[in-house]
Amino acid sequence: MAVDKNVMVFIEFDGDRIADVSLELVCEAKRLADQLHVEVEGVAMGFEKQHLLPLLGQYGCSRVYYTNDKRLACFSSVPYAEVVAQTLTRYHPQIVLFGATTMGRDIAPRVASKLKCGLTADCTQLKIGSHKIKDKEFDNILLQIRPAFGGNIIATIVSPESMPSMATVRDGVMKMVDPDTLGDVAIVEEKCDVPDLCFLTEVLEAVREEKAVDLKQARIIVSAGMGASDPEGIALVKALADVLGGVVGSSRPVADAGVLDRCRQVGQTGVTVRPNLYIACGISGQIQHRAGMEAAKRIIAINQDPEAPIFSIAHYGIVGDIHEVIPRMIKAYKAKS
Numbered sequence: 412m413a414v415d416k417n418v419m420v421f422i423e424f425d426g427d428r429i430a431d432v433s434l435e436l437v438c439e440a441k442r443l444a445d446q447l448h449v450e451v452e453g454v455a456m457g458f459e460k461q462h463l464l465p466l467l468g469q470y471g472c473s474r475v476y477y478t479n480d481k482r483l484a485c486f487s488s489v490p491y492a493e494v495v496a497q498t499l500t501r502y503h504p505q506i507v508l509f510g511a512t513t514m515g516r517d518i519a520p521r522v523a524s525k526l527k528c529g530l531t532a533d534c535t536q537l538k539i540g541s542h543k544i545k546d547k548e549f550d551n552i553l554l555q556i557r558p559a560f561g562g563n564i565i566a567t568i569v570s571p572e573s574m575p576s577m578a579t580v581r582d583g584v585m586k587m588v589d590p591d592t593l594g595d596v597a598i599v600e601e602k603c604d605v606p607d608l609c610f611l612t613e614v615l616e617a618v619r620e621e622k623a624v625d626l627k628q629a630r631i632i633v634s635a636g637m638g639a640s641d642p643e644g645i646a647l648v649k650a651l652a653d654v655l656g657g658v659v660g661s662s663r664p665v666a667d668a669g670v671l672d673r674c675r676q677v678g679q680t681g682v683t684v685r686p687n688l689y690i691a692c693g694i695s696g697q698i699q700h701r702a703g704m705e706a707a708k709r710i711i712a713i714n715q716d717p718e719a720p721i722f723s724i725a726h727y728g729i730v731g732d733i734h735e736v737i738p739r740m741i742k743a744y745k746a747k748s
């Protein structure tokens with residue numbers, strides 16, 4: 412197949428593994444590439460990370476362009492963006508996806524400005540479709556979908572007149588499929604053509620801070636909204652999470668108020684989760700919160716307002732005060748188990 416017009420993913424490393432967001436994007440890229448009858452490629456860089464790359468084949472990546480250079484061992488904006496831009500110029504993908512991570516958010520706009528192409532940040536959905544501008548019809552282009560104007564509209568953004576179309580996507584938004592252990596990827600080593608003067612910073616030491624809580628991996632999440640943000644409400648939410656073996660999450664205002672840590676915030680500007688069970692306690696269910704949890708397998712909502720939007724996506728809704736409902740849930744669960 413031609414090494415041209417493929418769907419490319421910027422591959423990030425998370426210590427000594429490939430970052431989950433990159434694997435999620437490879438899965439999404441494969442879905443898009445199949446519709447376009449092209450292949451998925453990766454662009455990666457670092458120092459002696461080649462041994463990690465074969466995993467990409469298990470998620471549908473056919474080829475990865477890897478630049479190995481000691482100077483690329485630690486992330487640095489200018490050289491990383493330069494390597495990505497050079498790779499894109501050499502191989503002409505039609506679509507490029509980046510994680511909306513600190514690294515992706517830094518590199519993607521630099522690459523877009525170098526290549527003078529479109530970039531949409533924080534997409535929540537990607538599709539292949541057509542679009543008409545005046546009399547010109549563009550087919551098989553990337554539809555970059557994301558909430559806009561404070562989440563009041565869902566915008567579809569296109570950039571058909573420049574190549575490639577680029578998008579960033581947050582961690583957890585795209586679904587990771589089960590790996591195919593027989594999947595294979597070709598590793599193409601690229602020469603690092605970045606002059607020393609582009610390396611503007613020298614990293615003396617890299618210190619990794621472990622996450623206090625990993626909401627993404629939790630199978631059960633019990634989240635507190637403003638309706639459960641008083642000390643008694645928070646204690647009840649924690650107690651319910653404890654008996655169920657779950658993790659405590661929150662809505663944004665609860666994190667904004669400092670009642671729970673920011674790392675527990677679920678939603679558009681927080682973490683995107685897909686647990687088996689999500690219990691929303693005193694959460695109204697505005698679109699920005701739903702964006703982060705509506706892919707949960709089962710949703711239980713407790714809210715005293717029967718008109719709360721959260722009930723429109725809940726599998727089970729309980730209309731009532733969390734101070735009364737949660738103790739009864741805990742009691743019932745303990746009695747059963």
Ligand SMILES: Cc1cc2nc3c(=O)[nH]c(=O)nc-3n(C[C@H](O)[C@H](O)[C@H](O)COP(=O)(O)OP(=O)(O)OC[C@H]3O[C@@H](n4cnc5c(N)ncnc54)[C@H](O)[C@@H]3O)c2cc1C
Nearest residue numbers: 636637638662663678679680681693695699700715732733
């Ligand atoms: C750009 C942008 C990004 C955003 N990102 C996020 C995000 O990532 N995550 C997020 O959560 N929000 C986000 N928001 C904020 C979002 O719009 C909502 O304001 C927020 O989700 C509301 O939080 P809440 O449901 O906890 O509070 P509220 O909207 O105040 O709702 C509280 C709910 O609790 C109920 N209630 C009150 N007391 C009780 C009780 N005793 N028992 C039972 N129910 C009770 C009420 O009926 C009400 O429905 C964002 C907003 C913007 C503009």
